[in-house]
Amino acid sequence: MNWRATHVLTGKSDLAIVPNSTIAKAKIVNTSSPSGIHGITVTIQLDAKTLPSTGAEILRHAMLNTQPILATPSPSVGVKSITADAIEFDINFSVEELGQSTRAQNELFDWVYRHLAAAGINWASTASRPSWVAEAATPKNGKTAAERVIDLVAIFAHLTEEERGTLAAKTKPKHYDEGEVLVEPGTVLGSLFVIGAGVVSLTAVVSEGEIELLRIGPGDHFGEIGMLTGQPAVATLKALVPVTTYELAKEDLAPVLEARPEVSRELCRALAKRQAAGQLIAAPGIDKSVPPRRVAAWFSDRLHRIFDLANAD
Numbered sequence: 001m002n003w004r005a006t007h008v009l010t011g012k013s014d015l016a017i018v019p020n021s022t023i024a025k026a027k028i029v030n031t032s033s034p035s036g037i038h039g040i041t042v043t044i045q046l047d048a049k050t051l052p053s054t055g056a057e058i059l060r061h062a063m064l065n066t067q068p069i070l071a072t073p074s075p076s077v078g079v080k081s082i083t084a085d086a087i088e089f090d091i092n093f094s095v096e097e098l099g100q101s102t103r104a105q106n107e108l109f110d111w112v113y114r115h116l117a118a119a120g121i122n123w124a125s126t127a128s129r130p131s132w133v134a135e136a137a138t139p140k141n142g143k144t145a146a147e148r149v150i151d152l153v154a155i156f157a158h159l160t161e162e163e164r165g166t167l168a169a170k171t172k173p174k175h176y177d178e179g180e181v182l183v184e185p186g187t188v189l190g191s192l193f194v195i196g197a198g199v200v201s202l203t204a205v206v207s208e209g210e211i212e213l214l215r216i217g218p219g220d221h222f223g224e225i226g227m228l229t230g231q232p233a234v235a236t237l238k239a240l241v242p243v244t245t246y247e248l249a250k251e252d253l254a255p256v257l258e259a260r261p262e263v264s265r266e267l268c269r270a271l272a273k274r275q276a277a278g279q280l281i282a283a284p285g286i287d288k289s290v291p292p293r294r295v296a297a298w299f300s301d302r303l304h305r306i307f308d309l310a311n312a313d
Contacts, residue, residue, distance in 0.1 A: 086124030152219030198243030
């Protein structure tokens, strides 16, 4: 600072020179004092047919899935307005510092999309519609809950809608209450499990104590490593809110993996990425001598062995 101007380092690492006469007339906000915690508000508009309490609950689940969002100060969801076309919510949350705000918002929007899609809740339409258009003419989402969830699974993105529908019909749903444990250490999982609703916390015990590795939600899956290696899980999966999972048995996945090699490749890539991040729940089953760049190939080899797909290549 000097008698003419103040030099300020901006969030983009630029140096702003602001005349003191301007500062004297302006409202100044210091984002790093008294603490670096930064509050954010985003607005979401949902279809007017959405029950406000249901919409708010889904948005709370999306916030719970977004790990950069701080638990304290407590995040909140409030109904801002209701019209004939939309119901508008304000989502208020905080991050540790201003630099995390973009990442947190991006993750939050991704989780909002997934939770809404899994629940079959529509966004508010921005396109105006003539009042004489009959309600019956409005397209309906006729998919089952299992079909909506399978549509969200990244490894099934290359499948046709009919193929995903066939897989969805073979799933077995299971429901868990808040606080209930889905998987305990030592459990051997022989199927693929897809999260259909809710938020699941994955924790492991290390020398420093119990740590949270990640949180998973609609469209995420677990159980692959036990299915591939037969090794027991070393982590705990716990429901942070009521959770629904959909189980796909090994024998139901085999025909898909045999007919569509790209699904196998996507699964191997996803597992290799999780292994690199230390987020697998049965990591001891992986050959530790395999270089990181070859982990995906190792998973692929295990898939071919288990599903007897070597000849199909």
